[in-house]
Amino acid sequence: MARKKTITKLQILNAAYEVVRTEGFGGFTARNIAKKMKCSTQPIYLEFKNMDDLKNELFEKIKNYLKQEVYSNEHTGDALLDACINYIQFADKEKVLFRALYIENHLGIEKMHKISLDFAMRLMEENEDTKNLSKEDKFELFTKIWIVAQGIASLISSGLLPMNEEDIESNLRDALSDMILGARYSK
Template sequence: MARKKTITREQILKAAHDVVATEGFSRFTARNIANKMKCSTQPIYLEFKNMDDLKQELYRQIHHYLSVDIFPVVRTGKPLIDLALNYIHFAVNESGLYRALYLEYTGAGEEMQKFSYDCFLSMVKKDSSFDHLSEAELISLHTGTWIVATGVASLMTSGLIHLTDEEIEQLIQNTIDHILSDDNLVEVNF
């Protein structure tokens, strides 16, 4: 008679998430995840082909969480400013996961860049004041607002600055206005 599985795929993903959120991707190993669940590594390899498979599934889960529960929250009614505010709130409220995703070198930099750009595009499409922008202008707008939001998020997460939502909103709006004014397009290739 075959042994019954006692550790589920969901439990493994939760433990993997906990490891990443508290210790970062540098500690994303089968041994550390198994230790979190107080078991051997065998259940991990029964549920996932390898650690890359587990990491990709964790990314999918995190992307879903960010795109459904975090980034679309309406705070001001201005989708791009709301996205920046939500990104900053995520950084402050879930600083370990934020650092692991956006500040650590994890080999997923391009993936997080694409995910962030796709979230940005979906928010910009909700605001008709951006309908006239060319692809180059959209890329410039994304680059500028993301750099400012990441700077604010990093500084707030480390406790070096303390800004209100109103101050952040004004900073992001000033950034948008500056980028979209004549001759201020920033061309950046990642």
Template sequence: MRRKIYTKEQILRAAYEVVATEGFAGFTARNIAKRMGISTQPIYLEFKNMEDLKNELLDLIFSKLKNEIFPVPHTGDKVIDLGLNYINFAKQHHNLYLALYVDEEGGGKKMHDFSFNYFSTLIENDPQYEGLSREQIQTLHTGTWVVVTGLASLASSGSINPTQEQIISLIQRTINNIIAVNETVN
């Protein structure tokens, strides 16, 4: 009888589904194998360990966020658009959002580093924000991150339901305030 072969991509897809529904608390070889209807052996043949699988899964998610979700234009201001896309992601993929950004077992430092690097590249290549120092970019990232994470968490849980115009206004005021403070300090 011919043996069925399970690919790395199939395992990553099943791992993604587990995290998207159960968060990283459910991220076990047994749960991933159960979702695929297999034993855990193929998982350990493709990945050194669960940390290796988690890192590859996060890289896959980062690629999807970077190329498909975060760059969707709405207003013409890339920082505002990123904030809107982050909030929309949280609302549309509530469990995955929690797993990545809130859950202590989630992406953690790797998630923060990805977000900061994405944000920095976005800002550095945008004439609207040219001339900001590395420190100012960090401050702008932290300030907007706090505001959009608060909005994302509250909106994705159903605690608030702001309109897109209200979200845009809050993000724009945050950007303006941070830039104004940076200009008075420098």
């Protein structure tokens, strides 16, 4: 009679996420994940071909988390501004995970950048002030927004720039307004 499987793929994925969330990718080892689950490494290798396979599935979990739980929270009613605020709040609240994803580049900077780019491009398609911009102008606008949001997020996450929520919103609102205005009238 075969042994009943007691540890699922989802449990392993959740444990891997918690390890990365609290320790960064320095702790992303089969041994650490198994320790988190209080089991041997065997279930990990039964469910995943190798650690790269687990890392790829972890990326999908993180991508969904960012889209559904981080970027989508409403603060101001301006979805583009809210996405920037959410990104900065994520950097402040989840310092280790933020660093692992956006500073240390463990999942691939292109893949992480694409999540933010795709989300922002969709928001710009829906925004009255940006929907009529060309794709190139939207990309250029995203790049400018990304530089500001990433800069503030990195500085806050590292403790170099203490800002309250009102200051973050005010600075972002001013920067976005100037950038959008510039994008609309530069051509």
